[in-house]
Every structure is written in structure tokens, then in C-alpha cells.
Amino acid sequence: MSVVDFVDVVKSYGSGPTEVRALTDVSLSVAPGEIIAVRGPSGCGKSTLLHLAGGLEDPSAGRIAVGGRDLATLDAGERAELRRRHVGYVFQRLNLVAGLTAMENVMLPLELDGTGAREARAQARESLASVGLDHHLDRYPDDFSGGQQQRIAIARAVVGARSLLLADEPTGALDSRTGEAVIELLASLPSVRGTSVILVTHEPRYAACADRVVSMRDGRIVGVTDPLGHDQQLEAAR
Amino acid sequence: MAVREGLLVLLTDGPLHGYGLKSSFEHATGGVWPLNVGQVYTTLERLERDGFVEASQADEGQRAWRLTDRGREEVGEWWWAIPGEEPPPRDELVLKILLSLAGDRDHALEVIGHHRDALLGLLAQRRRQAKGRRRADADGLASELVVDVLVLRAEADIRWLDLCEERVTNAGAPGDSTEPVVRHRKRRGDRR
Numbered sequence: 001m002s003v004v005d006f007v008d009v010v011k012s013y014g015s016g017p018t019e020v021r022a023l024t025d026v027s028l029s030v031a032p033g034e035i036i037a038v039r040g041p042s043g044c045g046k047s048t049l050l051h052l053a054g055g056l057e058d059p060s061a062g063r064i065a066v067g068g069r070d071l072a073t074l075d076a077g078e079r080a081e082l083r084r085r086h087v088g089y090v091f092q093r094l095n096l097v098a099g100l101t102a103m104e105n106v107m108l109p110l111e112l113d114g115t116g117a118r119e120a121r122a123q124a125r126e127s128l129a130s131v132g133l134d135h136h137l138d139r140y141p142d143d144f145s146g147g148q149q150q151r152i153a154i155a156r157a158v159v160g161a162r163s164l165l166l167a168d169e170p171t172g173a174l175d176s177r178t179g180e181a182v183i184e185l186l187a188s189l190p191s192v193r194g195t196s197v198i199l200v201t202h203e204p205r206y207a208a209c210a211d212r213v214v215s216m217r218d219g220r221i222v223g224v225t226d227p228l229g230h231d232q233q234l235e236a237a238r
Numbered sequence: 239m240a241v242r243e244g245l246l247v248l249l250t251d252g253p254l255h256g257y258g259l260k261s262s263f264e265h266a267t268g269g270v271w272p273l274n275v276g277q278v279y280t281t282l283e284r285l286e287r288d289g290f291v292e293a294s295q296a297d298e299g300q301r302a303w304r305l306t307d308r309g310r311e312e313v314g315e316w317w318w319a320i321p322g323e324e325p326p327p328r329d330e331l332v333l334k335i336l337l338s339l340a341g342d343r344d345h346a347l348e349v350i351g352h353h354r355d356a357l358l359g360l361l362a363q364r365r366r367q368a369k370g371r372r373r374a375d376a377d378g379l380a381s382e383l384v385v386d387v388l389v390l391r392a393e394a395d396i397r398w399l400d401l402c403e404e405r406v407t408n409a410g411a412p413g414d415s416t417e418p419v420v421r422h423r424k425r426r427g428d429r430r
Contacts, residue, residue, distance in 0.1 A: 041404050204396040205389060208361035215351060217407060222347070225355035227362035 001068045002029040003164050003196040004053050009062035011048055011219075022048040024219045026062070032163065033190035035197045037207035040216035046200045049216070050166045053198060054087045055079045067163060084113045088157025088165045088195075092172035094149045096141040096156075102128065103137040106156045115160075127159040128152070130192055131185055147178035154185060158195050165189060167199045171206065183209055241273065242281050246290060246305065246313045253294065253304040256282060268384035285309065331395060335402055346406055354399040357392050364389045 011023040023045045030036055030053075038046045051057045052064055055071050064071045067086050071079060088109075096105050106124035111117065128137060131151040141149050150170060157165050167186060171179030187209045189195040199210060207213045208227045215223040241263070248254065248262045260278045264271065282303055285291040290309035293301040305313070331353060338349040368385040 039400075041400070041407075204358065204361055204393045205365065208358050208365055213355075213358055215354070217347075217403065223351045223355060225358060227358045229359070 001032075002065070003032055003034075003067060004028075004030040004198070005063070005065040006049075006052070007063040007065075009052065009059045009064060011045075011052060011057070012060045021219050023052070023059075026219075026221055028214065028221065028224075030164070030196050030198060032196055033194050034212070035187060035190060035199065035210040037210035037213045038198065038200045038216060039202070039204075039207050039213060044216040045219040046216055047168055048219075050089075050168055050198060050200060053164070054089060054166050055083050081113075084109060085160065086163050088159075088162045090150070090153050090157045090165065090167040090170045092169040094141070094146075094153045094173075096149055096153060098141055101138050101140055102133065102144065102152045105141065105152055106159050109156060110160055113160075123159055124155070127155040130158075131155045145178070146174050147181055150174060150178075150182050151185065154182070154189075158189060158193055163194070163196060165195050165197045167197060169200055169202065171201070171203065179203070179206070241277065242285060242290075243313070243316050244271075245278070245281055245285065246309055246316070249291060249303060249305045250310065250313055253302040255300045255302055257300075259303070265378075266380060268378075268380035268382075270384050335399070339406065343406060347403060350399050350403050350406070354396055354403075357396050357399070361389060361392045361396070364392060 006026050006028045009023055009026040010021070013020045013022060026045075026049065028036075028049075038049060040046055048057070052059055053066070055064075055066065058071075066082055069082065071082075074082065097108065100108065103121065103124055106127055107117070107120040110120035110123055115123070125134075125137070128134065128151075131154050133148065133151055133155065136143070141152065144152065154165070154170075157167075165186070170186070171182050174182060183206045186197055186199060189197055199206070201207055210227065213225050213227060214221055215225070244263050244267070245259055248259055248266065254262065256275060256278050259282075260273050260275055263273055263278075282291060282293075286293060286303075289306055290312055291303050292306055293303050295301070334353070335346075335350060338346040364385060368382070368389065
């Protein structure tokens with residue numbers, strides 16, 4: 001079963017002469033443990049795709065299913081629960097809560113979901129360890145470097161049993177070395193945690209880490225390529 | 239760059255035999271520029287003819303080569319000479335994209351997308367090589383830098399194709415030609 005399914009999805013803003021089409025006839029399935037990179041010029045619909053995948057916005061037409069559940073059939077409470085339990089977000093801006101420690105930041109979504117403090121702490125510790133952080137967890141975000149803060153944000157995004165990570169230019173605010181480390185971390189999530197990742201990035205080298213690269217233009221998917229498959233074809237052609 | 243300058247540079251640290259020059263050249267260039275011994279000797283003889291190197295007496299059949307003052311001067315000038323790049327760029331990718339613009343817009347965008355996909359594949363391969371080399375740590379800095387430059391060049395080409403796509407999209411139908419260039423459907427995996 002796919003983690004996310006888009007079937008003929010359309011997203012428009014406004015109506016009549018002021019209507020703006022953000023997405024047109026987008027169909028895409030993300031398999032468990034798959035990394036999808038999304039590329040395209042500014043305004044091509046990349047971020048809208050992420051918002052729809054996370055249930056933050058509704059499509060104007062078409063169908064979106066997350067974890068096999070059609071979002072259109074869920075009421076607001078069920079959708080919020082689905083988001084909390086199955087979907088994590090990482091943005092260019094880190095969005096960590098400055099007044100909470102690293103541990104507390106990662107525990108936050110679990111506690112909001114009703115998980116007890118003891119269990120939340122254990123899961124947060126495990127999640128932080130999986131992104132390479134197991135010291136100074138009682139420190140505040142400002143005490144960490146940019147790369148470490150992004151690791152905390154990723155740990156928070158994947159804590160618990162979340163099956164889908166939506167990452168919107170997660171390296172945009174980082175230097176190249178730190179950005180590379182963050183991408184390596186995202187690329188390891190499928191094998192370490194079984195998480196699927198949709199990564200929006202302008203950086204070709206980061207897109208090349210994905211199982212599939214989706215190219216978008218004017219709200220449409222205009223190409224889907226498999227870098228590793230190309231790689232194997234190039235090897236075979238030698 | 240010609241091999242001749244490479245050999246002159248290697249001789250600035252002291253005399254070397256022909257085979258030693260071949261090995262040193264290949265090591266210094268990260269293994270991406272293999273030479274055969276015949277090529278090395280032919281080049282050395284030309285450098286000797288031009289007064290840039292001289293050979294010592296044969297030592298058990300091998301002659302050691304050393305720089306002359308003129309050769310040292312030549313190397314000194316070479317370091318600071320800016321490599322020439324003749325505009326406009328004439329590599330095959332550029333030519334192919336420019337020619338595709340003479341046809342219809344959709345075909346041009348398809349060609350751009352196809353080559354970008356192939357370059358992403360190449361980039362994946364280069365990244366894998368870079369990681370493998372870092373792990374093995376066997377070939378040294380030169381080899382690592384060779385992979386780095388290949389990654390960066392592939393990225394530069396991809397960014398250029400992104401720009402092409404953006405400009406073609408914004409410009410509407412490209413080219414004034416009513417005669418589309420001859421084309422064939424793309425085949426997945428084609429490199430050309």
C-alpha cells in the first residue's frame with residue numbers, strides 16, 4: 001500500500017477570472033520507504049504538493065489518500081490525528097520552540113497526541129539518537145548549531161511511528177557541508193526508520209539522492225526520473 | 239593543457255626517469271589521465287629539442303630527465319597563464335539544446351528534461367563514487383578533487399538546463415523557424 005496517493009489532483013486558488021491554478025492533474029504514489037525529490041522553478045507548485053500531501057490544504061479536484069485513507073472521507077478531527085501520527089514536516093526555517101529544550105521539542109507532538117510523558121521521553125530519546133544526537137538534550141535550540149537544530153527538527157518530524165516526512169528545502173539555511181550531512185540523514189531514514197520522504201529541493205546534488213525525482217512546471221508533473229536507474233544504465237553502457 | 243606542461247612541472251622537484259614521470263603524472267591527476275610510456279618519451283624528446291629539458295647519461299638503460307633554466311622559466315610562466323576558453327561554448331549538450339530551440343517548444347522542453355534526467359543519473363553515480371573513495375581513502379586528495387569537479391560540472395549543466403527550461407517556458411514558442419529540425423523520439427537511457 002502506498003504511503004501517499006495523488007490521483008488527478010487539481011488545486012486552484014480564487015475563482016473566475018482571478019483563479020490561479022497551482023496544481024493540474026497531478027498523479028503520484030509514494031511507496032513505503034521511498035525518497036521522492038521534487039524539483040522545479042519557483043511557483044511551479046512544489047510547496048502546494050507538500051501541503052496537500054500533509055492534509056494542510058484540500059484539493060479542488062481529484063483524490064488524495066494518506067496511508068490508504070482518502071482525506072476527503074475524514075472529518076477535521078480525523079485528519080488532524082492522521083497528520084499528527086503519520087506525517088512530519090521539516091522546513092527551511094527550523095520552527096523549533098525556543099523556550100523548550102531539544103528533548104522537549106521532540107516530545108511535543110507526542111504529548112499533544114496524548115502520549116504519557118514517560119513514553120514520550122523514551123520515544124523522543126530514540127528519535128534523537130537516530131539522527132545522531134544523544135548528548136546535551138536538555139539544552140535549548142539556540143545552544144545548538146544550525147545543522148544540529150535541523151537534526152532536532154527532523155527527530156521531531158519522525159518521532160513515533162510516522163510514515164511520511166515532508167521536507168521543504170530543509171538545507172536552505174545551512175552551509176553546504178551541514179546541508180550535505182542533513183541530506184545524508186534524510187536519505188538514511190527509509191532504512192533506519194522505514195520513513196518515506198518527499199523532499200523539495202533546488203539542489204541537483206540532493207535530488208540525486210532520491211529514488212525518484214519529480215520535475216514540475218506550471219503546476220504539472222512534467223517528468224519522473226530514477227537517478228539510480230539512470231546510474232545503472234550508465235554503468236551497463238560502459 | 240598539454241601533457242608537456244605536466245611533465246615540466248613534475249621535473250621541477252628534481253630529475254626523473256620516463257617511467258617515474260608517467261607514474262607521477264597519473265598519481266598527480268587522480269588517475270583520470272593515463273599515459274603510455276611511448277607518449278612520455280615522445281614528449282620528452284620534443285621538450286629536449288626545444289631546450290626545456292636535458293637527459294643525463296644512461297643509467298642501466300634508463301636516462302634521467304631534468305629541467306633546464308629555460309624549462310624552469312616556461313613552467314613559471316605556465317602557472318600564471320589563464321587557460322583559454324573560446325566563446326561561445328561549443329560542447330555537444332549546448333549545441334543540442336540550441337538546435338532543439340529551432341523546433342517546437344514542447345520538443346525543446348522534452349529534450350531539456352531528458353538530458354537533465356540523464357545528468358541527475360550521472361550525479362547519483364558521481365556521488366556514489368565520491369562516497370566510495372572517501373571510505374576507501376586510497377586514492378588521495380587528487381582523486382577526491384577529480385570527483386568533486388565532475389559533480390560540480392554536472393550540477394552546473396543541470397542548473398543551466400533549469401534556466402533553459404525557465405526561459406523557454408517564459409518566452410512561449412521558441413525560435414522563428416517554421417521548419418522543425420529532424421528529431422526522433424527519445425529513448426530512455428540514451429546518453430546522446
